[in-house]
Amino acid sequence: MMQEKRQTEADWLSSAGLRPTRQRLALAHLLIGDGQHRHVTAESLYEATRDGADKVSLATVYNTLRVFSEAGLLREITVNGARSYFDTNVTNHPHFFWEDSEELMDAPDEDLKIAQLPEAPEGAEISKVDVVIRLRRS
Amino acid sequence: MMQEKRQTEADWLSSAGLRPTRQRLALAHLLIGDGQHRHVTAESLYEATRDGADKVSLATVYNTLRVFSEAGLLREITVNGARSYFDTNVTNHPHFFWEDSEELMDAPDEDLKIAQLPEAPEGAEISKVDVVIRLRRS
DNA sequence: ATCAGTGCAAAAACTTTGCATTAAT
DNA sequence: ATTAATGCAAAGTTTTTGCACTGAT
Numbered sequence: 001m002m003q004e005k006r007q008t009e010a011d012w013l014s015s016a017g018l019r020p021t022r023q024r025l026a027l028a029h030l031l032i033g034d035g036q037h038r039h040v041t042a043e044s045l046y047e048a049t050r051d052g053a054d055k056v057s058l059a060t061v062y063n064t065l066r067v068f069s070e071a072g073l074l075r076e077i078t079v080n081g082a083r084s085y086f087d088t089n090v091t092n093h094p095h096f097f098w099e100d101s102e103e104l105m106d107a108p109d110e111d112l113k114i115a116q117l118p119e120a121p122e123g124a125e126i127s128k129v130d131v132v133i134r135l136r137r138s
Numbered sequence: 139m140m141q142e143k144r145q146t147e148a149d150w151l152s153s154a155g156l157r158p159t160r161q162r163l164a165l166a167h168l169l170i171g172d173g174q175h176r177h178v179t180a181e182s183l184y185e186a187t188r189d190g191a192d193k194v195s196l197a198t199v200y201n202t203l204r205v206f207s208e209a210g211l212l213r214e215i216t217v218n219g220a221r222s223y224f225d226t227n228v229t230n231h232p233h234f235f236w237e238d239s240e241e242l243m244d245a246p247d248e249d250l251k252i253a254q255l256p257e258a259p260e261g262a263e264i265s266k267v268d269v270v271i272r273l274r275r276s
Numbered sequence: 277a278t279c280a281g282t283g284c285a286a287a288a289a290c291t292t293t294g295c296a297t298t299a300a301t
Numbered sequence: 302a303t304t305a306a307t308g309c310a311a312a313g314t315t316t317t318t319g320c321a322c323t324g325a326t
Contacts, residue, residue, distance in 0.1 A: 019325060021281060042316080057283045062316060064281095076219075081290085082315070084219040094256060099265055111256035117271070118232060118249035124273040127237060131269050133255070135262040157300060159306060180291080195308045200291060202306095219315080220290070 009033065016071035026054035027064055031074070037089040039077070039104045040065075045086075079104055079132050094131040107133055147171065154209035164192035165202055169212070175227040177215070177242045178203075183224075217242055217270050232269040245271055 009028035010020045018024060030048050031038055040048075046061045056064075065086050068074040075090040079097045085104045087095075094107040112131060120126050147166035148158045156162060168186050169176055178186075184199045194202075203224050206212040213228040217235045223242045225233075232245040250269060258264050 019280070021325070023282070059284070059317080060282055063318095066317090067281095078216055078219050081214075081216050081219065081222040084316085096256070096259065096262075098262070107256040111254060113252070113254040114250070115253040116249060116251040118234075118245040120271070120273055120276075121234065123275055124234075124236070125276040127272040127274040129269070129271050131267070133258070133267050134265040135258055136265040137261055138258075138263040157305070159299070161307070197292080197309070198307055201293095204292090205306095222291085 007032070012073060016068075016073050018067065018071055018073075022054060023056045023060050024064060026052060026056055027061065027068075031068075031088050037087065037106065039085055039087050039106075041083050041085055043083070075128075077104060077130065077132075079134075092129055094133060097132050097134050099134055099136055107131075145170070150211060154206075154211050156205065156209055156211075160192060161194045161198050162202060164190060164194055165199065165206075169206075169226050175225065175244065177223050177225050177244075179221050179223055181221070213266075215242060215268065215270075217272075230267055232271060235270050235272050237272055237274055245269075 007015075009025050009032065012028055012032055013020050013024055026049060027045065030045060030052070031040065042058070042062045042065055045065070046056070046058050049056045049061070065074065065076075065084075069076045069086060072090060074086040074088060077085045077087050077095060079085060079095070080102060083102070087104075087106075089106065093109040094112045096105050096107045097103070098105075117126075117129065145153075147163050147170065150166055150170055151158050151162055164187060165183065168183060168190070169178070180196070180200045180203055183203070184194070184196050187194045187199070203212065203222075207214045207224060210228060212224040212226060215223045215225050215233060217223060217233070218240060221240070225242075225244075227244065231247040232250045234243050234245045235241070236243075255264075255267065
């Protein structure tokens with residue numbers, strides 16, 4: 001019987017060829033530790049580390065989020081000129097963005113049906129498609 | 139015979155209840171002067187004023203872009219954590235964003251067909267939907 | 277031993293703000 | 302006359318960078 005085993009933080013890092021340092025493991029744990037998808041900003045993730053035993057400097061949080069994104073472990077979502085958000089779900093899927101609280105969350109993927117998409121111009125290919133549904137409280 | 143008359147910069151401002159100051163008229167001219175839609179950043183618009191007779195300070199460019207957006211004359215498009223882009227086309231329509239040159243352009247609206255869109259959660263309404271197709275040169 | 281990763285402080289990039297001056301109504 | 306808009310410089314925010322130190326291989 002094949003045992004279903006959750007991906008560990010170390011696996012996650014090594015799958016992208018990244019060294020398992022203490023700081024990366026701590027951040028990975030905060031990101032994928034419970035198997036749930038998460039949307040973080042550098043600041044929110046940094047805050048989260050301050051509650052744990054493994055402290056990570058803010059600069060390292062920034063650098064690590066960038067490294068994780070470039071390695072394909074995270075997806076950067078740009079919804080707000082001021083801050084960058086990072087999503088542990090790296091597939092194309094729509095987001096809700098609450099304009100008042102600046103909160104980003106997944107929108108139900110199955111409820112978005114794109115029947116046709118403009119094709120990339122000559123000499124280009126589509127890298128990703130971001131769909132952000134901006135919400136206002138009513 | 140009804141004469142078709144292009145909207146003037148002054149009309150554009152007054153339609154939003156904004157005073158026609160020298161600086162606003164100069165920026166409006168750069169934005170809608172030729173009837174073409176345009177995508178600008180604060181910096182690019184500021185650069186454009188430096189070629190003309192009517193100088194506008196950078197702070198005023200920033201403030202004016204914000205005022206125009208809040209008045210509904212422009213639409214702010216967030217594609218890049220670093221910079222804000224503003225589009226003279228304020229309707230919902232898709233964009234191409236060139237990742238390497240950081241250039242934003244319209245994608246053909248008729249080629250985007252959304253068959254179904256997630257509906258807004260309880261207590262919210264959709265303010266706008268941003269579709270950004272990110273391009274990589276191939 | 278080697279080279280990547282980290283932390284800190286400093287710098288960079290973009291945007292907003294305070295306040296005195298100027299201009300529109 | 303009244304009130305809004307502007308310009309400048311200063312400050313604010315977010316993010317990146319330089320460099321010495323630390324740690325993974």
